[in-house]
Amino acid sequence: MLRLIHLLVVAALVFAAADVYKIKFNSTLQAEKVAKLRAEVRRERDAIAALRATWSELDNPERLQGLAKRHLPLKPVDISQYDALDHLPDRPPQVVPPIETDPIASLLGRDVDATGSLAQARGR
Amino acid sequence: MRPSTSRALVPVPPPPRRRLLHRLLYGRNIDRGAKARARVGLAIIAFAAVYAVIGARLVALAVMHDPHTRRGIGQEAVATARPDILDRNGEILATDVKAPSLFADARKIVDVDEAVELLSATLPDIDSGEARERLASRRGFVWLKREITAKQQSEVHRLGIPSLGFLDENKRVYPNGREVSHVIGHVNIDNQGIAGVERWLDTHGLAALHMAGLATDRLQKPVELALDLRVQHALRDELLQALEKYKAKATAGVVTDVRTGEIVAMVSAPDYNPNNPREALDPTRINRLTTGVYEMGSTFKALTLAMALDSGKVNLNSTFDARMPLRFGKFDIHDFHAQNRVLNVPEIFTYSSNIGAARMALAVGVEQHKAFLRKMGQLTRLRTELPESAEPLVPKRWGELNTITIAFGHGLSVAPLQSVMAVGALANGGRLIPPTFLKRSEEEARALGIQVIKPETSDKMRYLMRLNAEKGTATKADVKGYYVGGKTGTSDKIVGGRYSKTKVLTSFMAIMPADKPRYLLLIMLDEPQATPETHGFTTSGWNAVPTAGKVIARIAPLLGLEPRFDLPPADKLILAAAKDGR
Numbered sequence: 001m002l003r004l005i006h007l008l009v010v011a012a013l014v015f016a017a018a019d020v021y022k023i024k025f026n027s028t029l030q031a032e033k034v035a036k037l038r039a040e041v042r043r044e045r046d047a048i049a050a051l052r053a054t055w056s057e058l059d060n061p062e063r064l065q066g067l068a069k070r071h072l073p074l075k076p077v078d079i080s081q082y083d084a085l086d087h088l089p090d091r092p093p094q095v096v097p098p099i100e101t102d103p104i105a106s107l108l109g110r111d112v113d114a115t116g117s118l119a120q121a122r123g124r
Numbered sequence: 125m126r127p128s129t130s131r132a133l134v135p136v137p138p139p140p141r142r143r144l145l146h147r148l149l150y151g152r153n154i155d156r157g158a159k160a161r162a163r164v165g166l167a168i169i170a171f172a173a174v175y176a177v178i179g180a181r182l183v184a185l186a187v188m189h190d191p192h193t194r195r196g197i198g199q200e201a202v203a204t205a206r207p208d209i210l211d212r213n214g215e216i217l218a219t220d221v222k223a224p225s226l227f228a229d230a231r232k233i234v235d236v237d238e239a240v241e242l243l244s245a246t247l248p249d250i251d252s253g254e255a256r257e258r259l260a261s262r263r264g265f266v267w268l269k270r271e272i273t274a275k276q277q278s279e280v281h282r283l284g285i286p287s288l289g290f291l292d293e294n295k296r297v298y299p300n301g302r303e304v305s306h307v308i309g310h311v312n313i314d315n316q317g318i319a320g321v322e323r324w325l326d327t328h329g330l331a332a333l334h335m336a337g338l339a340t341d342r343l344q345k346p347v348e349l350a351l352d353l354r355v356q357h358a359l360r361d362e363l364l365q366a367l368e369k370y371k372a373k374a375t376a377g378v379v380t381d382v383r384t385g386e387i388v389a390m391v392s393a394p395d396y397n398p399n400n401p402r403e404a405l406d407p408t409r410i411n412r413l414t415t416g417v418y419e420m421g422s423t424f425k426a427l428t429l430a431m432a433l434d435s436g437k438v439n440l441n442s443t444f445d446a447r448m449p450l451r452f453g454k455f456d457i458h459d460f461h462a463q464n465r466v467l468n469v470p471e472i473f474t475y476s477s478n479i480g481a482a483r484m485a486l487a488v489g490v491e492q493h494k495a496f497l498r499k500m501g502q503l504t505r506l507r508t509e510l511p512e513s514a515e516p517l518v519p520k521r522w523g524e525l526n527t528i529t530i531a532f533g534h535g536l537s538v539a540p541l542q543s544v545m546a547v548g549a550l551a552n553g554g555r556l557i558p559p560t561f562l563k564r565s566e567e568e569a570r571a572l573g574i575q576v577i578k579p580e581t582s583d584k585m586r587y588l589m590r591l592n593a594e595k596g597t598a599t600k601a602d603v604k605g606y607y608v609g610g611k612t613g614t615s616d617k618i619v620g621g622r623y624s625k626t627k628v629l630t631s632f633m634a635i636m637p638a639d640k641p642r643y644l645l646l647i648m649l650d651e652p653q654a655t656p657e658t659h660g661f662t663t664s665g666w667n668a669v670p671t672a673g674k675v676i677a678r679i680a681p682l683l684g685l686e687p688r689f690d691l692p693p694a695d696k697l698i699l700a701a702a703k704d705g706r
């Protein structure tokens with residue numbers, strides 16, 4: 001009887017030790033993973049910061065103005081070119097009623113959707 | 125157990141209790157069973173104690189967080205992260221990037237000469253003499269080169285010199301360079317703010333964070349300024365062009381929101397590149413708007429007129445005699461645009477009559493004049509977020525002559541930002557709001573502002589300023605559509621204790637739109653030269669005003685001001701509306 005209890009206790013002990021070892025091993029693994037991820041996050045964040053710095057350096061108005069002056073025929077906007085939205089005239093009424101079927105397409109008797117250009121023409 | 129055995133060898137008999145224990149464990153005449161139980165009991169107590177210690181430690185570890193376990197694997201250098209600084213639209217004005225720095229453990233270096241030779245071949249800008257000295261110092265940690273590029277890092281790494289190492293440090297970069305130099309300020313090599321908003325950050329808790337070593341990560345909240353980078357650029361671009369065109373020594377400009385006191389743009393040229401802070405040491409590159417004090421000239425007449433109108437002793441139809449120079453003691457006060465007749469208040473403003481302004485100030489009285497300027501914040505140092513600020517130069521004894529000259533802006537030197545604050549109060553309905561570089565809402569501004577003049581006086585001032593743009597000295601700044609109003613100023617500079625006839629400081633203070641002002645613009649030119657285009661004139665109307673016109677045409681759309689055309693003249697729009705409203 002006593003021997004059986006001893007055996008059981010020893011077995012339980014071995015099992016517990018194995019289990020604890022497994023947990024410990026797992027936790028070490030997870031901790032390593034967390035540390036690795038954390039380092040990666042930090043690296044990414046640093047990279048983002050560096051890229052953002054570069055971006056705003058490229059986006060600097062002084063640089064853009066220089067580039068625009070050199071490469072574009074554009075001029076600064078004049079005040080007369082600004083207007084309020086409610087000064088916009090109403091949309092003119094549509095004089096020609098939109099044609100449902102494309103006359104040329106029906107003449108040809110072909111599937112009008114076969115090419116993109118015909119579909120566009122009909123839409124207009 | 126050991127003490128008891130050693131005690132047993134001592135001939136002196138141990139105390140009675142010890143003796144009992146001793147006898148229980150080792151006594152010859154004690155029953156073996158009892159002795160065994162006692163020994164087992166002792167073992168149990170010992171083991172229990174050990175386990176209790178282990179348990180307590182476990183609990184302690186679980187409850188308290190060990191700070192050392194959180195230190196990253198990477199070699200994080202000094203804890204000096206700073207928050208990003210953004211403009212009002214979220215554009216980055218200052219940010220941190222990680223840069224490796226090269227250090228050495230000088231105790232482990234094998235051949236100093238070889239190391240220095242190799243290093244100076246790889247890093248051309250390293251000071252080889254200093255590097256040699258440092259490497260020979262036998263110290264455990266010496267910096268060799270701060271902030272190197274990633275490419276240089278890998279090259280140095282490939283040299284294979286023992287005892288060298290790299291630390292990632294936070295390096296402050298200013299992607300917009302010179303554009304925002306005076307507002308942002310800069311940091312030193314240890315990432316401590318030493319000027320501008322950077323310094324303000326340090327004095328507001330960041331330095332303490334650094335000391336505590338807590339500011340390693342970039343998780344700090346970014347700081348948003350009131351500055352608008354686009355407006356800042358437009359203002360700076362136009363000012364630099366003006367600097368060149370009029371061959372001026374320096375120029376400065378500021379745009380503020382008169383309703384909130386926010387500074388939307390501030391430029392003082394020549395400026396410097398905050399990425400290269402050494403430039404800032406040059407005294408010509410100071411921030412003229414806060415660090416310099418100037419006699420503002422006729423711009424100050426706006427304050428004089430506001431005081432006179434607000435006192436009730438003068439109204440818009442009052443007249444003052446400007447037929448001949450005002451004689452005071454041995455001084456004669458002349459008018460630049462002399463009319464030699466009796467002028468009413470709007471005429472005094474638009475012709476910028478010194479005599480009229482002086483007579484008006486005298487009519488109000490010396491003490492009231494002083495009190496009014498104090499109320500407007502012109503006699504005390506103006507504090508903003510920028511650490512650099514200058515005390516105004518106030519005459520020690522303030523007599524009638526001082527009041528006469530100060531009435532037209534001579535004899536009292538103030539920081540230009542200070543006068544911007546005061547004129548802002550004249551325009552916005554009479555509330556003096558301290559300027560700020562940080563974002564501020566209108567509610568906050570309302571709580572901060574102090575009513576310094578009556579709203580009716582503000583209406584009259586806006587009318588006068590608009591009138592000046594319609595038919596006074598500021599017509600060249602009247603950009604169609606924005607209803608600009610303003611006051612010009614030209615002051616003679618003091619050279620060798622005397623007012624110079626040729627060296628002037630011109631300024632122009634513009635409000636837009638004059639009927640419901642939202643923004644105030646100040647343009648200042650230091651010693652502009654006459655050009656053929658200005659017909660030999662150096663007064664404000666020929667240089668500062670046209671510059672302001674160009675600036676307004678560029679920044680008004682950026683500020684979201686809607687152009688309105690065919691507006692009635694000032695007397696109808698501003699004065700009549702003010703009368704109807706009250």
